[in-house]
Amino acid sequence: MRIASLSLLISASLLASSAFAQDTATVTGIESEISIKQTEYDSSTRILDKHLKEENQLQSQLELLRSRSTELDKEKNQALDAMNEMYRRLIDDPTLDISVAQSRYQKAVVDHKQNKNDISMQLAAIASHRKDIEQIRVAKHTLLNTLESLKEQLTTARVERLRNEFTREGTLEVDHTINCKRTETLAACEQRGQQMGLQKATKRFVDQIFVNLTEERLVEPKRNMAGAQVQILSSHVVSSAFSGQGNYNVNLSVTMRGEVNSSRLCNLLSIDNRYCSEYGTPMATTYQPSYRSNTYSDSQLTFSNDADNSAASSSDYAMKSLTIDNNISAGQDENQSIELTLRSNVYDDEVFIDGVSFGSTRLVTRLPSGIHNVEVRKLGYKPYQVRIDLNKAQTIHANLVKKSKSIAAPTYTREQPEVITSQVNENVKILNTIVDEPVVIIPAGKFKMGDINGSGLANERPVVEKTIANSFAMQSKEVTVGAYEKFVLNSGYKTQAEQGKGCAYYLNGEPVWETNLNWRNPGFDQGNDFPVVCLTYNDAKAYAEWLSGQTGQQFRLPNEVEWEYAARSGTDTEYPWGNDIDKNLANCGWCGSEWSNKRAAPVGSFSPNAFGLYDTVGNVWEWTDKESGESDVAVRGGAWNFAPSLARASTRLILTPDFRANYIGFRLMRER
Incomplete structure (x- = not known):
């Protein structure tokens, strides 16, 4: 059988162009906003670096002033001794000139006093500079979170744009000619010609969809994985005719809508599958056309045997829900x-x-x-x-x-979670005299610390190999509201937020200070099993000191090396389970949990890592112990209102010790 070449004339453009333009405008708008925020972030980085250098200079000048103070104090004492000696000699010799000694002492006193004033001014300048640095850092962290949030929105918008581009509507006019078989009736030849024209119309329609995809270069190489299909909405024969040579020619006008297996969109765009999970179960089967009769009912094609070639009397047919696989080739x-x-x-x-x-x-x-x-x-x-x-x-x-229960690999043989139940001094009045602090044993070992996979921030580099020489114990969960309440009832401790300074929370992507927010009232509903928040570095250390006294064991905040080693739990991936955040595996912004972008979750709501630690990804940032000589502190692990990319094992945010927010908590380690 010889099949004539196919000729398709597009009689109407693909429909809903305004919707696609809107999709593109949305993506473009987000990309533009990302560019603006990236510029602001880069600028804030430069400003912060400048302020940090200036602070170092101020600190160096302060050290010089303090060193000079010692010298000036020595000079003042020596000048005083010299002047006193001159006064003793003046008793024996009233004509003695003591003006030089007096001038020396007067100058020494003035210089010493001036140096003290300079030190006071320098300390005030450093304090003011520290406030500026704190504000810049918080603003920078806000910009960073905004940037990562915009990237989340951008990816979602790209998926939605691609889905809409695949499901657009349009009308094609198909002119198709075939040779009738000798054993074939005219009616059968007519039906076969119309059916083959219809198949090729759907194939060309899919071709047009792919050609018009905004990200066609990225998607086209994966075309066979798209699951693209066509739903025929309506079609009619514009004209048809038989020739004397046994050829049948038909001109069809076909209105179609594209369909796509939405769960595959993420694979086409090479992004995490969590962005496509909302589309649910994709289409599972495809329609295969048959040629059993001239008439199809309900959701099938309806062909007419009317041989009139005029458009007015041409055969019309419609389809309610017919899908044709775009991979069907001519004559398959x-x-x-x-x-x-x-x-x-x-x-x-x-x-x-x-x-x-x-x-x-x-x-x-x-x-x-x-x-x-x-x-x-x-x-x-x-x-x-x-x-x-x-x-x-x-x-x-x-x-x-x-x-098995743990989601992380590799797994390690570890001691069972150890529960400390020390009896509090009987003279202490507290509602519950038992301190329950479950810990797990973290084994000794080596690991790579920092931005192993190249997707982190500048302060995560370079990657260095660290050794944990001895095993240690760490609380398996973040310190809870209930545990902190026992400490407060026992000690009468008052947090910095409760001293009238309040606590920060995010409002429209910006940190806002609220004086009535504190660990008891963080701005969202919480229970005793929620992680305690709105605490400063010193508030966390105060709890550690109290717990150490109550248990007879030495508890403290983990340093950054200990924290990251425990959080990685033998892996070198971004998260304990891999390099993609996936969905509903942790409580962070856009992570798919019921608490994401709303509030913290009860501790232990998700599976632990291989060491048995819960919530090392998301929920609340955790204070770590600062290094000797450092004035700032790092928080680790991400939070319920921060982007997934900031909940990686190596991510670190640097804060001043007195910062507090309703997304920062802590957990402790115990010395062995």
């Missing part, structure tokens, strides 16, 4: 595809065939005959994998088995 035999059915013992799973997502079970699809790799996955279960030779219709029953 439908029998080359074979039906495959999949079942599993769990709900909300995801089926991958040859690495491509096909949705969830129960699933019925058609595949080309031959070898295929089938995998069924569900979070918390070991994946089911099988390799099949598909040569006839078959059904696969997947049996998924639950994984």
Whole structure:
């Protein structure tokens, strides 16, 4: 059979262009905002660096003044001794000139006093400079979080734009000619010509969709993984005719809408699959056209046998919900595809065939005959994998088995969580006299500290190898509101936020100070099992000192090396489970949990890492111990209202010790 060349005339542009323009405008707008914020962030980095250098200069000048103070004090004492000696000699010799000694002493006193004033002024300048540095740092952290949040929005907007571009509508006019077979009736030839023209219209429509994708260069190489399909909304024969040579020519006007397997959009854009999870289960099957009769009812095609070639009397047909696989080539035999059915013992799973997502079970699809790799996955279960030779219709029953509780790898043999239950001094009046502080043992070892994967901030570099020479114990969970309340009731301690200075919280992406916010009232509802927040570095240290006294064990804040080693738990990935944040594995901004961008979560709401530590990713930033001689402190781990990229194992934010916010808490380590 000879098939004439295909000619398609686009009679109407792809529809809904205003919507796509809006999508592009949204993406462009976010990109523009990112550029602006990036410029502001870079500027704040330069300003901060400048202020830090100036602070170092002020500190150096202060040291010089303090050194000079010692010299001037010595000079004043020597001048006083010399003048006293002259006074003693003056008694024996009233004509003695003592003006030189007096002048020397007077100058020494003036110089010493001036130096003291200079020291006071220098300290005031340093204090003022420290406030400026604190404000710049907080503003910089805000900009950083805003930047990362905008990147989240940008990725979401790109996914939505791609989805809308795939599902656009349009009308194509198809002119198609075929040779009628000798054994074929005219009616059968007419139907076959119309059907093949329809198939090629859908294929060309999909081609047009791909050509018009904004990110076509990125998506086109993965075209076979897109799952793109076409839904025919309406179609009619504009004209048709038979020639004397046995040819049949038909001109079709077809209105179509594209469809796409939405769960595959993230793969097409090479982004984390969590951005596509909201689209739910994708289409599982494709329509295969048949040629059994001239009339199709309900959701099928309806062809007319009317032979009139005029447009007014041409045969019309419509479709309610017909999808045609864009991979069908001209003249392809439908029998080359074979039906495959999949079942599993769990709900909300995801089926991958040859690495491509096909949705969830129960699933019925058609595949080309031959070898295929089938995998069924569900979070918390070991994946089911099988390799099949598909040569006839078959059904696969997947049996998924639950994984062990820990989500991180590798796993380590560790001591069972140790619970300290020390009796408080009987003279102390406290509602509950038992201090419960579960800890886990962190083994000794070596690890790489810093931005291992190259996606971090400047203060995470260079990557260095660190050694933890001895094992230590660390609280498995962040210190809770209930635990801190015991400390306050026992000691009468009053936090800095409660001393009238308040606590910071985020409002519209900016930190705002509220005088009535503190650890009891952080600005969101909390229970005793929530991480305690609105505490300064010193508030955390005060708790550690009290706990040490109550238990007879030495508790303190972990330093940064200890914290990151424990958080990594033997991995070199961004998070304990891998390099993607995934969804609902932690409480951070846009991480998919019920608390994300709303408030902290009860401690231990997510699976622990391989060392048995909970919430090292997100929930609240955690204070670490500052290094000797340093005036600033690092917080680690990210928080419920900070972007996922800031909840990585190596991320560090530098703050002044008196900063407090409703997204900063702490956990302690115990010396062994």
